[in-house]
Every structure is written in C-alpha cells, then in structure tokens.
Amino acid sequence: MEQSGLNRRDFQRLSAAAVGGLLAGASLGNAALGADEKKVPKKDPKKNPMLGEPHICRGINMCKGLGASKDNACAGQGTCATAKEHLCHYKNECRGQGGCGAKPGENECKGKGECGVPLSSGAWKKARKRFEELMKKEGKEVGPAPPKKA
Structure with missing residues (x-):
C-alpha cells in the first residue's frame, strides 16, 4: 500500500x-x-395590515413592481396574491394575510384570518374598496384593478 x-x-x-x-x-x-x-415594504405594526407586503389578492399591492409577476406599473395593479396561498381559514401565516370575514386582509395576527387566499369575488370587492380607502388616506395613488383571470 x-x-x-x-x-x-x-x-x-x-x-x-x-x-x-x-x-x-x-x-x-x-x-x-x-x-x-x-x-x-413590510407590514408596519402601527399601520393597517393591508398596507404592506405580502398582499392577499390582485389589485392590493402597495407599489410598482410588487405584484406576483413584478411587472405592474403602480400600486393596485398586481395580478395575483403574494401572500402564501391557503385554502382554509386560520391557516394564514401572518398578520394581514387572512382572506375574508368582516375585514379581509386586516387580521391582526397569524391564524386569525377567516378564509383562504386568493380571495373569493365577494371578499375581493370588499378588500379592494378598503384598500383604496386606506391608500387615499395615506395620500398614495392606486391604479385601476387588473381584470379577474378566467
């Protein structure tokens, strides 16, 4: 050897x-x-949980390029959720990622969401309206929502 x-x-x-x-x-x-x-922009604990990333559905992103495809021109034009998809309530990973209930996208902590992500049509309408109100209050412009995918 x-x-x-x-x-x-x-x-x-x-x-x-x-x-x-x-x-x-x-x-x-x-x-x-x-x-x-x-x-x-992460979710600021002092602000409404809907005003931060990740977001729960199309048309609810905070900034240019923060939609799932990263090619949206401005806030409110992202084509899909960036929050982790989940099918059942109480399965959301973090604050602001619950899908429906009285305030979709505004749950205060992990496991306190009502429904899954991405949102149903009814929950999306409610969430988009609230998102537009919050962004207006912050003095930020929101582009038109992208159409729902077939």
Whole structure:
C-alpha cells in the first residue's frame, strides 16, 4: 500500500479551509437575498395590515413592481396574491394575510384570518374598496384593478 503525502495536520487545514469557503459562500448568498427583501415594504405594526407586503389578492399591492409577476406599473395593479396561498381559514401565516370575514386582509395576527387566499369575488370587492380607502388616506395613488383571470 502506497503512503499519501497528506498527514492529519494537512488534512485538518484543508478541511477547515473547505468549511470556511462554504460559510463565506452561504453568507454572500444570504446578503444577496437580503438586498432584494429590503425593497419590499413590510407590514408596519402601527399601520393597517393591508398596507404592506405580502398582499392577499390582485389589485392590493402597495407599489410598482410588487405584484406576483413584478411587472405592474403602480400600486393596485398586481395580478395575483403574494401572500402564501391557503385554502382554509386560520391557516394564514401572518398578520394581514387572512382572506375574508368582516375585514379581509386586516387580521391582526397569524391564524386569525377567516378564509383562504386568493380571495373569493365577494371578499375581493370588499378588500379592494378598503384598500383604496386606506391608500387615499395615506395620500398614495392606486391604479385601476387588473381584470379577474378566467
């Protein structure tokens, strides 16, 4: 059997360098992802939960480029929800992501939504009307809502 020129100390140094490279790559990847997330207005706990991202349905996005397709021209023109889709009430992940009830999109915490996302037609009408009221109060323009997909 031939003996390798690699002793245990060399092996430890090479292993430590490899692990260091993995950690450096992972931290750079996280930094790149974090840069994209900074552009999205998060839900401010002092404001109505509907005024932030992610949003619950088409036409309820806060800014240009924040619809699911990222190609909407301005607030209120996103074509789809960016909140995680869920079919049943109490399955929403966060504040402002519940689908219907008296105030769709305005639930105060995780698991307190009434219905699923994306919204039903009736809940969407109620949510869009409330979104327009809130945006007007904030002094922000809202574009026309996109048509419902067939």
